[in-house]
Amino acid sequence: MMILRILEFFIFPGALFAIVLSVILMWLVRKLAARMENRVGPPFLQPLYDFAKLLAKERVYPEKSMRLVLWLIPILQFSVALTMSLFLPIISPEGLISFDGDLFFFLFLLGIHGSSAFFLGWMSNNPYGGSGSGRAVLIELSFEIPLSLSLAGIANVARSMRISEITLYMAGVFFTFGSFGKILLIIPWSLLLIISLISTLGALEYNPFSAGHAETEIVAGWMTELTGPDLALVKMSEFLNLTNLSVLIAALFLGGPPVYEIGLYTRFVTFLVFLVKTLLVVFALAFIKTISSRLRVDQSTEGMWKYLLPLALGGVILILLIQQYGGA
């Protein structure tokens, strides 16, 4: 039993599976973006080849940079991203780690991941790295609150702060459109879904919030001085974060892997449904990423604070009102 549990953590649906899934999802995002831009796009598993190539490269540190930080933070980012992946509901609504309030622990880990980028750029003693990390942390500060608010709204719908309970509730809610109030909830639900998708783009530093590593302007932003295995780990944690966030949104908004009792195939079908929902979210992310162009850092922070945050607040208040008076 113990061995089975360990295998679950390390292989399926734990660390190894998360890494494999992230590589595939990353490939999918790149491929979809390429096809939408009328390009052929990378061959299958190209992100894995990139990762392996970077692992084999030599480490080069700039003069007067803080080597310890440049060496440690990629490891921190990778382990944080891997820890986040253990919370994900993959073959059952319950993730490998699950406790009351794990949703906000997840967001806390996301915050650590995002803000660690600041130290990387700052300690690398490079003007590109410095300005890139400043921008990254500004964008991080602005997307975090709308994202938390929209997830809080969904947590309010399910009246729980546990990912598994929200997932179960959302999986069931589609079949129980009983009262008028529940149908009304679709409005704030779609609003919050869009807001969390947009904030996810910010978390992953995709277009339009990619000012943190605007290639034409500041080379690779806070990643400029990273080399070899360090860069590989940072990239891998980026891949993992794509999985983490898309699976989380698929779980919280679309119901993730539901439990249909169909005998032998229950787990398989559950997993399949999970995959379909995740792919939907990934497609939406790739689509928005492709059709939008990079915003300046002041534009993206302004957009997030001026429009996204009030909208998210409005969504949460709407949910509370509907719950109070609509009888949802």
Next chain:
Amino acid sequence: MSITKYLVAGKTALVNLFSKPNTVLFPNEMVETSEDYRGTPVLVPENCTLCKKCERICPTLAIKIEKLGDVEHQFIIDLGRCCYCGECEAVCNFDSIHLQNVWMTAEMDREKLKRISTVYKRRKK
């Protein structure tokens, strides 16, 4: 920043998603070039009379004709020097050098860029 622009972009993206891509997966497939594309110069040794007109006109000194034996000559086209100007093709009276539409010439070693062929001098009749 108007919403209609995003709608247009979104429609274009969706149309592109289901149409044939403009690019190819490079090392496996290549873009086709036209017939009269000026690629690498290739010699037809049977036609060459060793008049050395091309060697003289080549602006980058890419062509070298060396005598090996009584009749045997070595005709070297150094693609590392060639600028694909097409002068050699224009000047040859015997239709024996052509710029073909081969453009993948990358090599790891400079020496391998030399295209060497042997030409035998024809006896005067």
